[in-house]
Amino acid sequence: MVTTPNELKAYFATIAADLNCDFVYGDSERIINRQLSNLRYPVLWLEVPSIGLSRNGGLIRTFRSAFLTLTDKALDDWEGQDNALDEMHSLTEQVLQRMQADSEELPVPFLFDMAGAQSEYKAKWSPDDDWGWRTEFELVGAACDNEDCCD
Secondary structure, three states: OOOOHHHHHHHHHHHHHHOOOEEEEOOHHHHHHHOOOOOOOOEEEEOOOEEEEEEEOEEEEEEEEEEEEEEEOOOOOHHHHHHHHHHHHHHHHHHHHHHHHHHOOOOOOOEOOHHHOEEEEEOOOOOOOEEEEEEEEEEEEEEEOOOOOOO
């Protein structure tokens, strides 16, 4: 069950490990501080989510966030960049397919529909010559089952 930002982070860290990716969580400063020295590509980077609360029987949390799949290619390696974009797009789809499959397990750990995800190309994102995709998504998890809860 994904009910907190740390649980979302742990979930994505598991996906990254399963896909043999390095994992970063947080704002751009965290990933930039690790570049040029200790990032292992490809990278799955989860941005800190925004969280909305609503009621549907109990209280539910909607996590709105984005993840990036990145690799590094030199500025003058156009063929490498094109291939990297395909590879990172495939990796993005693997992450989304994993989220979709996990959301369909019983008991349902969270609600997710990959049809609502939106990906955009990210070129030369940083001094490390990162290339890839940024994908926005929504994931709905429970805050509590009790209609009167305050969590």
